[in-house]
Amino acid sequence: MSKLTVISAKIPEEVYKEFILRVPEGERSSFIRDAILEKLQKTPRPDKILELEQKIERLEASLSEVKKHLADLEILTYERERINPHAFCIDTLDHKIMDYLLQHKGATTTELAETLETNRWLILNRLRKIGKRSRKQLGKPIVEYHSQVRSGKRKAWWIATELIEAQA
Numbered sequence: 595m596s597k598l599t600v601i602s603a604k605i606p607e608e609v610y611k612e613f614i615l616r617v618p619e620g621e622r623s624s625f626i627r628d629a630i631l632e633k634l635q636k637t638p639r640p641d642k643i644l645e646l647e648q649k650i651e652r653l654e655a656s657l658s659e660v661k662k663h664l665a666d667l668e669i670l671t672y673e674r675e676r677i678n679p680h681a682f683c684i685d686t687l688d689h690k691i692m693d694y695l696l697q698h699k700g701a702t703t704t705e706l707a708e709t710l711e712t713n714r715w716l717i718l719n720r721l722r723k724i725g726k727r728s729r730k731q732l733g734k735p736i737v738e739y740h741s742q743v744r745s746g747k748r749k750a751w752w753i754a755t756e757l758i759e760a761q762a
Contacts, residue, residue, distance in 0.1 A: 661731045700752035
């Protein structure tokens with residue numbers, strides 16, 4: 595063991611009394627030293643956590659790059675120049691939202707919530723996530739929010755027509 599350094603610690607009186615009862619007088623320093631070393635072995639180093647976070651971010655960026663290239667190679671597409679909008683859906687609710695938007699070309703969150711019998715805020719969050727995932731993979735969101743009046747609807751979400759042609 596290397597050079598030893600003296601430290602002091604304040605502990606609750608109850609803990610100190612228990613410590614005095616359980617640990618013999620000549621072994622107390624080594625007991626505390628072992629307890630600190632044991633706890634340090636279980637605690638990850640901050641630089642390791644930062645390093646792992648950076649690795650995860652790089653992996654996510656690489657994965658989105660691969661997905662973008664797969665979309666360019668039309669592996670994630672229906673036909674030439676037609677993106678599969680369901681590729682950005684995670685579960686059945688996302689698929690139902692996408693089906694409704696494809697059928698009606700656009701909808702407000704209230705319309706979707708009433709049709710799918712769910713919470714409007716849940717619909718809003720799902721639409722934002724679909725848009726975020728598609729933007730990350732394609733460079734453009736597949737669903738877009740427009741607050742102005744469009745096709746008789748105001749403050750609605752629309753399928754990006756330049757990415758998806760009308761499906762028959």
